[in-house]
Every structure is written in structure tokens, then in C-alpha cells.
Amino acid sequence: MSIRAAHHRAPTAQMTTAHPFGGPGHSYRGGMPMGIYVPSNEDWYFDAFQEKAEGIVPSLNGLVLGGKGVGKSTGFKEIAARLATIGAGHGLMRIAINDHKSEGEKSEYAKLGEFLGCDVYDIATRSVNIFEPRLELGELNTLEMAIMLCEHVAKAPLIGSPFDALKIAVSRMMATEPTLWSIQTLMKFGLSLTPDDIDAYYTGLHDRMRGQIAERITRYAESGADRAQVEGLEMSLAAIYDRSDNVSHQEIVQSGEHIASLLGTLMEGKYGRMLGGGDSLYDMLNQMAIIKDWRGVSKEAVSLMRAIDHRLEINAIERGLHNLYPNLELDDEDHQSMEDLAYARAKALKSKISRSVRKLSLSGSHRFSDYRKGGIGSELWSYGQSILDDMGFFLIGTQPNKKEYLDELQDRLNISDLDRRLLPDLPPRIFGLKLGETEPLTYVRFIPTPIELGLIQTESANEDMVNRPGLDRSKYERVARETGFALKAGGSSHV
């Protein structure tokens, strides 16, 4: 009797003969088929919403790691297309995709966008009013948004009398008709602060924020923040709320001019005039599915606009504005802004408080350290660390073979020595999947259907599919003759 090798259905099978690893599937087998477990070839099902409901993943924040070309973006597209098909999370699934990748003429998500029925928003050509009344920014969030704008321009924390001047200018703006709210209005008020405005601030806006601050802290603590994080948040909110009594009226009036000039900078070239115009952010955020194409936007403007995005989402979550945040957000290569303090702070807060809503956030990057900028223990570093701590699951492609790096990986993911040895040697397109803390690491591979190959939008995926061992090109041609459907370079299409 001779032992015959199993029929190889796909390159995965061949690769895995060279990599005799793998493991059990997961304890929970619900959700949408996404691909296969490697090397067992069993079906792999995934639906983070269900897995969260079952207590398998602690949060709906997921990180897809891996070097260039391992298949991160393809995984994103698969998850978006398949989960959207079953309306995971909600009956209807609202999707936002951020495309930061600077290569190529067209967004690499354009085809997926067509499939999902959404438009590509070319951010570089828009100019928006972030205080637009339909965004329903609350008092605290309006003030924080204004602080963030000024700190972004000043590249330093706002303290002393300029801080007071800004609070008072915001209070004056909020006392006017909401349709007039804008950065320009804020500038105008900054230039004309009076002692009456200062009194009006303490009897108005200042008091109205008290309840919002308490709610924020409660939500944050309930989202799993540890004691030190809660204290950090309390301190930053106290800085906003505390009354400074040693600053003279005269000083505040002068500082108002300084604030106005900081805000004025935002209207200038460096930011591509992205702020202050008549395009509506509400209309963009309110879409069922959108692709935000960030290509062609300067690095500085991306950090600022994305930080604004995070702040708007924090507001939407805090105020229950469910039509203003997505149920699935894809952030391919978003780590580039992590050097920006305002961005990192907003993202860290958002990733914590979004744990209380039904929203799946997938971020993609090369390695952990992309999220931690600044010196160890610095404020910037701690936000990156907090974002990583909030991740509920990981898809890990090939990793750098460096001891310190692998030490952290092993510690953070609680994986075996064998897995630690395998991760630097993973073949492309195979990911180690780690759901929560107790599930074992398993190895998976996304399997696109012929229709989805078009969504993946790259030639090599099609080539791979067409050239799969056991499925030769002539079969596709015969199917095309018989059914009228052909597999073309861009996917399956009618002939």
C-alpha cells in the first residue's frame, strides 16, 4: 500500500507542508466564513460582534500587523465585504474606510466602495466647518475641539491666560445662534473679549460642562480604564474646568488676540484650506458607507483632520448620535499620525469610550512600535500604549525577528514559545489570530471568492486565484462559455 499525498487545493496547503504548525480552531464557531484555518483547512468563521457578545473578545478594537505585502489590506477588504453582507453589528452596517496609503492613482479601496455602494471622499479637495450645528457638538466637546485646534498650531499645551481666553471665546460663540458657529466666528470673538464675557462664561458654559465631565469619567472607567488612566483623564478635565483666579481681565483680553492668531493659521496654506469652508462634514459622516481618501493631504493636515474626526466621534458616542459614527471603521496605515500629541490623545480617548458602543475598529500597521512614539513613559508614548491595551484581538502577519520585540509580542498576546518562533517566519497571507486573552493563537488565511478578487483590486491576487493548482485557466474559460460569466483581471464580470 502506498501513501498518497493529499490533493493540494491551494498554495496554502503547499506552504503549510513546509510549516508544520497550526492549532485548534476557536471554541466559538459562529459568524461569517472568512477563510480557512491553517493547516487544517477547516472553515474559519469570524464576526467580532458575536464574539464580543460571547465574551471571547474584550473589545471590538482589532489590530492587523505585518510587513509590506503580507495581506493586511486584503484582510480589511474581506472583513468589510463579508460582514457588510450579513449586516453584522446592526441590521444595517455603517462603514467608514480611511485610506492613507500614498501610492497609486486611485484609492485601493475604490472597488470595494463600489461594491458597498459608497462614494470616495477626496479629503484634499474639501473645506469644512467643524462647528457645523448639525454635528451637535456639546459644550465640553466644543471647547475641547477649540483647545485641540490651538494646541495643534502652537505645538504646545495651552495654559495660563490664553487658555482662559479661549474658554471665554468659546462661551461667547456658543451663546450665539448655532448656524453662526465656525472657526472664523471664534476668531472674531477672540479679538473682542470683554469683562462681561468672562462673567458670562462662569455663569454659563462653565457650569453646563460639569455634568458632561462627570459622564465622561464614568463612561471611561466603565470602558476598562485603569486607576492611573482615570486619574489622568480627571486631571486633564480639571484643567479645563478649574477656575483660574489670578489672571486679570486685561491679560485675558490680550490673550484673546493670541488665540485668534493661532486659529488664523489654520485658514492658511499648510492645511490646504481644509477648514473654514462650506462643505458639510455632517453629510460625509452621515453616509451608510464612505471611503475617506486621505492621499494628497499633507502629513500635518492629516493628523489634525483625523484628530477632529476622533473628537467628533467622541461627541457622537457621548451624545448618542448613532448616525454620526460607523459600525465598522477601517484604518489602514493610520499610525503615521501617532507622532502628533493631539491626535494620539484623541485616538486613545476614542478607542476607550467606543468600547461602550457597537463599533468594530480595525487598524493596520507594520508593528506595535508604530503606535508608540516619543520616549518611553512620555505622554505620547502612554497614549500609544493605551491604544494597544484596548485592542480586543490581533491578526499578526510576519513579524520582525528581534528578541525584545518578540518578548513583548509573547507577553502581550500570551502565546506559546512555538508561536513565538513561528511568527517571524510566517509565509505571506497567513495570519496568527489572537482573540482575547484565553483563546489560543490560531493560524488563518483569508480566502477571497472570485467576485471579491475584483474588490481586492490587485493583479497578483487574480493571478494567484487563476493559477491555483488544480484549477486551470481552461476551466474558467469553459465556465465563461457556459454561463456567460468570465473571471477577468478585475474580478468576475458578464461577457
Ligand SMILES: Nc1ncnc2c1ncn2[C@@H]1O[C@H](COP(=O)(O)OP(=O)(O)OP(=O)(O)O)[C@@H](O)[C@H]1O
Ligand atoms: N488571501 C489572499 N489571497 C490571494 N491573494 C492575496 C491574499 N492576501 C493578499 N493577497 C495579495 O497579496 C498582495 C499583497 O496584499 P495586500 O495589499 O493586502 O498587503 P498589505 O499587507 O496591505 O501590504 P502593504 O503593506 O503594502 O499595504 C496583493 O497583491 C493581494 O492581492
Ligand SMILES: [Mg+2]
Ligand atoms: Mg496595505
